């Protein structure tokens with residue numbers, strides 16, 4: 001197994017490319033947050049990245065967050081993968097943002113536990129722009145229903161939208177459509193919805209995502225090298 005363990009150089013290169021992509025479209029680099037995606041990687045690698053300046057990390061499995069949490073240096077945790085209602089308990093006290101909310105049922109369960117734990121939780125609504133069946137996320141037509149529902153919640157706050165570009169196509173169309181939806185939703189002034197964060201872009205397409213207005217990019221393999229799922 002050959003993996004690139006040079007986190008320092010990789011991180012430097014990703015940060016440089018984020019800066020260049022921002023400069024190219026006249027955006028401020030401070031408006032783009034790098035979320036280092038640490039799923040499957042050991043705590044030692046995560047802590048190394050945090051010591052190198054990473055402030056936000058992303059994991060896609062609630063149980064993995066629970067299992068790693070106590071051994072990771074202080075950092076903001078983001079859940080970026082699918083969340084079942086019975087797993088909210090693993091992330092409610094550990095995550096600062098859940099990017100992958102895709103149903104009213106899940107919003108209500110997050111709200112119930114947020115109340116119970118006397119805390120606020122920021123969420124993003126995951127949109128399936130590409131219409132791929134294998135992907136999670138709501139259909140674009142459901143957005144009004146979901147955003148309207150936010151008005152009934154007190155401790156759960158919608159902060160924006162997340163999307164994953166299709167694997168088999170250029171990401172431009174998906175990112176462009178998501179940005180359009182984001183801007184339209186911002187104009188509607190839904191109660192308890194602030195369109196602040198647009199989470200899109202991964203190792204292969206984060207520069208393109210920045211061009212289309214991403215405020216959060218989720219980058220894993222470009223920082224930590226290839227993942228070995230067998231090692232979990």
Ligand SMILES: *Cc1c(COP(=O)(O)O)cnc(C)c1O
Nearest residue numbers: 037060080202203218219220221
């Ligand atoms: C794994 C993952 C990423 C990071 O993917 P890379 O291609 O390794 O950068 C980003 N977003 C989500 C939702 C993921 O599951």
